[in-house]
Amino acid sequence: MNTFKISPGTLIVWALLLTAPFWINFAGGYVELCTRIVVLGLAAMSLNFLLGYTGVLSFGHAAYFGLGAYATAMTMKYFVESTPLALLAGVVVGGVAAAIIGPLITRLRGVYFAMCTIAFGQVFYFIAFQWRDVTGGDDGLSAWHREPIHFGFATLDILNNNKAFYYFVLVFFALAVGVMAFILRSPFGRTLLAIRENERRARFLGIPVDRHIWMSWVISCAFVSLAGALYALLNDFVDPRALRWDQSGNFVIMAVLGGMRSFWGPLVGAAIFIVLQDYISSHTENWMSFVGLIFVIVVLFFPRGVLGIIRRKLAS
Amino acid sequence: MSQLLLFNVFNGLIIGAFYALMALGLSLIMNLSGVINFAHGGFVAIGAYLAYTISPYVGFWGALLISPVLTAGVGLIVERILIRPLYGRDPLYSLLLTFGLAFIIEDGTRYIWGAQGLQYQIPSWLQSPLSSDLFFLTGYRVFMVAMVAVIVAALFFILNYTRLGLRIRAGTLDLETVSVLGVNVRILRNLNFGLGIYLAGLAGVLAAGMLGLQPTIGDSLIMPSFISIIIGGLGSLPGTLLGGLLIGVASGVTTVFLPQASEAVIYVMMAAVLLVRPHGLFGEEGRF
Numbered sequence: 366m367n368t369f370k371i372s373p374g375t376l377i378v379w380a381l382l383l384t385a386p387f388w389i390n391f392a393g394g395y396v397e398l399c400t401r402i403v404v405l406g407l408a409a410m411s412l413n414f415l416l417g418y419t420g421v422l423s424f425g426h427a428a429y430f431g432l433g434a435y436a437t438a439m440t441m442k443y444f445v446e447s448t449p450l451a452l453l454a455g456v457v458v459g460g461v462a463a464a465i466i467g468p469l470i471t472r473l474r475g476v477y478f479a480m481c482t483i484a485f486g487q488v489f490y491f492i493a494f495q496w497r498d499v500t501g502g503d504d505g506l507s508a509w510h511r512e513p514i515h516f517g518f519a520t521l522d523i524l525n526n527n528k529a530f531y532y533f534v535l536v537f538f539a540l541a542v543g544v545m546a547f548i549l550r551s552p553f554g555r556t557l558l559a560i561r562e563n564e565r566r567a568r569f570l571g572i573p574v575d576r577h578i579w580m581s582w583v584i585s586c587a588f589v590s591l592a593g594a595l596y597a598l599l600n601d602f603v604d605p606r607a608l609r610w611d612q613s614g615n616f617v618i619m620a621v622l623g624g625m626r627s628f629w630g631p632l633v634g635a636a637i638f639i640v641l642q643d644y645i646s647s648h649t650e651n652w653m654s655f656v657g658l659i660f661v662i663v664v665l666f667f668p669r670g671v672l673g674i675i676r677r678k679l680a681s
Numbered sequence: 682m683s684q685l686l687l688f689n690v691f692n693g694l695i696i697g698a699f700y701a702l703m704a705l706g707l708s709l710i711m712n713l714s715g716v717i718n719f720a721h722g723g724f725v726a727i728g729a730y731l732a733y734t735i736s737p738y739v740g741f742w743g744a745l746l747i748s749p750v751l752t753a754g755v756g757l758i759v760e761r762i763l764i765r766p767l768y769g770r771d772p773l774y775s776l777l778l779t780f781g782l783a784f785i786i787e788d789g790t791r792y793i794w795g796a797q798g799l800q801y802q803i804p805s806w807l808q809s810p811l812s813s814d815l816f817f818l819t820g821y822r823v824f825m826v827a828m829v830a831v832i833v834a835a836l837f838f839i840l841n842y843t844r845l846g847l848r849i850r851a852g853t854l855d856l857e858t859v860s861v862l863g864v865n866v867r868i869l870r871n872l873n874f875g876l877g878i879y880l881a882g883l884a885g886v887l888a889a890g891m892l893g894l895q896p897t898i899g900d901s902l903i904m905p906s907f908i909s910i911i912i913g914g915l916g917s918l919p920g921t922l923l924g925g926l927l928i929g930v931a932s933g934v935t936t937v938f939l940p941q942a943s944e945a946v947i948y949v950m951m952a953a954v955l956l957v958r959p960h961g962l963f964g965e966e967g968r969f
Contacts, residue, residue, distance in 0.1 A: 422773050469955045476717050476772045477915050480907050481955065487904045488948045495941060610904075614719075614780045621777060653788035660781020664774045665766065 378629050382535060386528045396527045397599070398643060400534050402636045404595045407538050409619035409631030411588035414545055416617065417625035418554070419581040420561030422479045424613050425486030426589050431608030432489055433459040433590030434597035435500065442509040448523070449514070452537070452594045459590020462489075464583045471579040474564075486613055493605040505604025523598075534595050541588050546628065548584065557581055589616075614660075622663050624670030633671055689933040695822055695891075696905075697929015698829040699884055701922045703902050704909035705836065706880035708921045711910070712853040713873045715772055716764060719779040721906070722899025723786030724878050728752040728885025729894050730794050733801055741804050745886055752882025753875040760874040765867065791896040801889040825887050832883060833922060839876075840918070849873050853916065905929075908947050912954045914964025923962065 385399045412426045436458035440451040470481045493500045500506060514521040514533070523530040548554050559567045560574055568574050597603045606612065615638065623634025641659060646652040667674065703721060710718050732748035739747060763782070767775045807820040840846035848869055852859045860866045881899075888898055908928060913920030928947040935946040954961060 416773075422771075422776070424776065469952060469959075472959045476711060476715060476776075477911075477960075479772065479776060480717060480915075481911060481951075484904060484907050484911060484948070484951060488945070491944050491948075495944065611784075614777070617773070618777060618781075621773070651788050651792060653784045654792075657781040657784030657788065660777055660784070661763065664778040664781070665763070668770070668774060 374629060378632065382538075386531050394640070396531055398639065400527070400531045400599055402632075402639050403531070403534050403538050404592050404599055405616075405619065405639060406632035406635035407541055407595070408589050408592035409616050409623070409635045410542060410545065410628075411585050411592060412616045413620045413625060413631045414549075414588070415581055415585040416620055417630070418549055418561065419557045419578060419585075420564075421578055421581070422475065423482045423582070423585070424479045424610070424617060425482030425484075426586065426616050427608055427610065427612035428486035428489045429459040429463055429586040429589045430593035430596070430612065430616070431493065431603075431605070432462055433593030434603040434607045435493060435506070436590075437594040437597040438506040438509060438603040439499070441511070442506060446509075446512050448512045448598065452591070452598070455594025455597070456587055456591045459593065460583060460587035463586030463590075464579075467579045467582050471575050471582060483610060483613070486608070486610055490605055490608040490610075493608055501604075503605060505602055507602045510601040511598040530599070534599070537591060537595060541591055545584075545588065549628075553577075553580075618660055618663060620670075622659075622667070622670055624672030624674075624676075627670070627672040627676065630670050630672045637671065686934070686937050689937045690930055691818065691822070691933075692936075693930040693933020694926065695826055695929070696933065697926040698826055699888060699902055699925075700905045700909050700929055701925025702829055702832070702880055702884040702887075703899075704906040704913075704921045704925050705833070705918060706877035706884075707906055708910050708913075708915075708918055709849070709877040709880075710874055712916055712918075713849055713856070714764075714768065714775075714870050716767075716775040717772065717779065718877070719776060719903070720759075720782035720786055721779075721877075721881050722903040723783045723790075724752055724756060724881035725885040725888065725899035725902060726786065726790050726896060727755060728882030729801070729889035729898055730790055730885075731882070732886040732889055733794070733799060733894055736802065741802065745883075748886050749879050749882035752885065753879035756878025756881075757871055757875045760871050764874070765870075768870070787896050787900075794894070794896070796896065799894040801894055803890040807890075821890055825891065828883075828887060832880070836876075836880070837918070845869075845872060849876075905947060908951045910961075911951055912961055914958075914961025916965060917961070917963035920961060920963030 382403065386396050389396060389399050408426070408430055412423065415421050415423050433455035437451040437455035440454040441448075445451075466485055470478060470485065473481055494502060496502070511524055511530075513524050521529055521533065523533045549557075556567070556572055556577055559570075560572065560577055564574055593607065596607065619634035619638050620631040621634065622638055623632065623636075624630030638659070642652070642656060645655045649655065663670075669677070703725065707718055707721050710716055728748050731751050732744040735747060735751075736744035759782070763778060764775060767778060803821055807824055810819050838846075840850055848859060848864050852864075852866065852869055852873075856866060859869070884902070885898065888902070892898065905928060906925070909924035910921050911924070912927065913922070913924030928950060931946055931950060932943045936943040958964070
């Protein structure tokens, strides 16, 4: 077992992530763009835990992303102005919601599963949209902001120092990604791969498939909620668009664009997608068409994703 | 009170008829090809805007006849070029493709016809209420329900009594065998896709007369259509029809007693159905 071997790819990714705020300005970007890539990359990687490693097609992850974001924003606005507590609230709310909805859908497979995740995703969108008094409706929740972190001996000013906030996000990213990698290398993670490869055989071996898919679903959704919570902190704002079905589609396309079968693929996909979106939306009003075109081109010409193509080139 | 209830039940029935019309098209495509057509709402918009463009030349009735056919033509081309290469691959890919297509169509209609809402002219005799007691029953609303009833009857006639319909139903059960028996499956899937898009185009023309035209006209209809299919059971067209009418009337009735929950009630119904019958009211276990 190569449990503790670190691949060159992983080293490159971490080298880039750790130094990003220092060279991104020379590359034509800005620090907030890096933070967004890390946050949405975490969301796409969490989705890929389910999509790429368990083989279950979820098209409703924006719901849990948005739940995490709203829970964080509402904690900050209505209860305590504490960044760590708000993050915790985001993860707990998203994870619990996923755990409750999970049993309803984990019995289903394929397109049926996908459709039910889409439909359940919209529930929270409607709640956020219509419950104006609490969620602010279409206008979203504003008039709150992330709080600096006090350690007693020092203060991390994540509010005004955008590099500090980037590294703050990166710490949570590292934790989440580390835990996911650890789970995937455990016997439980191997079982998920077995279910992906041949569900019927896994069932005959006595593996409780539905329960495993449910657990994978909850893990995946909890990490997506973490990403959502960080996203709310990044913007100091949250609105129903964070919950909408097009956000779910964006996560899936990031995973596919980067490569579903590689661990870092969704992060690479998120980077490409966000940079393209940033560039296109600042140059044309019809950016929606171009984003749609990205979807079509990826599906027709790059179904294996960028890392899938690179891996193939290296192998041949 | 009773009149209010009657009004909302009938309103729910109309909306349910829309859901059913869209959901039947979605269902046809999904059953035979395993494709979740996210762009269905986009085709509804295309149907509506095409009707708007041609109605000055061919009139309301001409547009009602021609526009859905043109929309179906667009659907045939889309299937041929974009969706056909994806058969046999993971359903993830066709879902993503139609997802992107939905973006492109929405943006395209906005580009061509503008972002502002437009009025769609319907014949004046259809606009007036049927009687002063039933002031809410305009001729157009009754006409729409009747129209949907006729189309649904025609659809079930085609599926049950024509060769094409027989092949579609057989292909839904076992496409491989149908192919081995000498049916050209590519053409079958193409025509079936066109048939589904025809229903979307028709829903668009009818919706244009009631709601007016907007690039996002199909957006509010697509989620309830998915839910109609889930409640009715994947693979069952009568189930889909019933599912659509059921959630339409349910949300209409809820409007009377608890207006805020009229949207939420259909999701509650979906959760309840999934809890008791995971494969929908008329779905068969093991097919999906």
